[in-house]
Amino acid sequence: MSTRPGLFTPIRVGALVLPNRIVMSPMTRIRAGAGCVPTESMVRYYSQRASAGLIITEGTHPSPMGRGYTFPPGLHSDEQAAGWRKVTDAVHAAGGRIFVQLMHAGRVSHSSLLPEHALPIAPSAIAVSGEVHTFEGKQSFETPRPLSTDEIPIVIDEYQRAAELSITAGFDGVELHAATGYLPNQFQVTGSNRRTDEYGGSLEARTRFTLEVIEALCGVRGADRVGIKIGPGFTVNDTFDDNPAETYTYLARRLNPLGLAYLHVGYDSGYGRGTAPPFNSIDLIRSVFTGTLIAVGGFNKATGDAAVSAGRADLVAYGRPFISNPDLVDRFRLDAPLNIPDGQTFYGGGDHGYTDYPTLSEQGRH
Incomplete structure (x- = not known):
């Protein structure tokens, strides 16, 4: 009998023991309410998918200046934390585990x-090419204001405050979004960071x-x-x-x-935006990272299971399949x-295409 792990092999990830290695990937859905507060529809959406080994929420801004969309959820006010608490309570009641992506x-x-x-x-006064969705329709990206050296600790404090609110909100942990051209990624790469300070x-x-930022989050939640x-x-998003x-x-x-719960790595092609690297990003990082690795990027059941079995990843995250299959694990x-x-x-939009995808049982299948 094979002893190699697969998608249905339990695993400890930081402070949690997960019943399977199928992760619900963070996915922008733009359905928060006034004040960027999570809605009852979001409660249903996430709790429907609680059979995932781990749910990672959509990107959630840690401060008013961190907002990037028209109706995203936030985690910088008591009202937002209370709204998220309804989500986490429902996910936990359904047997799930959930991290918030900051x-x-x-x-x-x-x-x-x-x-x-x-x-x-x-980091620097360099604009992203292309357009952004606003309440007035698509508009060109603006040239940003570069942060002063003295302002950067304030932004880090905002992340720390969001981590504190994540406890109030009942999250099992937090994930820092440091990919696809958002603020940490803007600091990381040469194309968007022309600073000459530290x-x-x-x-x-x-x-x-x-x-x-990671150290600040660990200081609140613990690295695990x-x-x-x-x-x-x-x-x-021009992360050259x-x-x-x-x-x-x-x-x-x-x-x-640092002893983090995990490193989540792979690609987000932006569905046609940007280009792919000349290397396999998952294998590149697996060769140097010694902790738990979540791989993401176009996996199906067979390729995900093979990646876990071969040791290329410890868990596999799925995006679009979870959108349309709340019972993806069962399927x-x-x-x-x-x-x-x-x-x-x-x-x-509303609940159509959000909370109304049928499960196997609702389709009369077993």
Whole structure:
């Protein structure tokens, strides 16, 4: 009998023991309510998917200046924490586990979405190419305001406050979104960071912000309840780097001694935006990272199971399949057919395409 693990093999991830290795990937859905407070529909959406080994929420901004979308959830007010508490209580009641992904958009935003219509903030005054969705429709990205050296600790404190609120909100842990061109990623790569202070230039300086945020999160939650997501070499939102393999392997090595719950790695192609690297990002990081690794990037059941069995990853995250299959774990277990997701309902809107995808039992299948 084979002793190799598979998707249905239990695993300890930091402070948690998970019943399977199937992770619900963080996915932007743009359905929060007024004040960026989670809604009852979000309660249903996440609790429907509680059979995942671990749920990671959609990107959730840790401060008003971290907002990047029209209706994203936040975690910087008591009202938002209370709204999230309804989500986490429902997920836990259904037997699940859930981390919140903290996502500061940085320059991937627009002044019309931010307090007092302030310019987005970033490491350097370099705009993203293309357009951003606003309440007035698509608008060109603006040139962001570079953070002063003295302001950076304030932003880190905002992440820390969000981590404190994550306890009030009942989350099992937090994930730092440091991929796909958001604020930590903007500091990491040479294309968006032209600073000459201690937060720019060398590898050590460019990764300093990410590591200081991680340390702040660990100080609140404990390292065994903190994860981080990176996307080595992918250029969505203009995350260009002179030597991405060197940048991300350096970062992974710096994360090794921290004892994090996991490192979440792979690609997010942006569904047509950006380009892929000339290397396999999962295998690149697996070769240097010694902790628990979650792989993401176009896996199906067979390829995900093979990645775990071969030791390329410890867990596998699934995005679109979880959108249209709230019972994805059961469907994988039974080799049942999957519902096809409706791309027209991915972002914004009501419950259609959000909480109304049928389960196997609702389809009369076993």
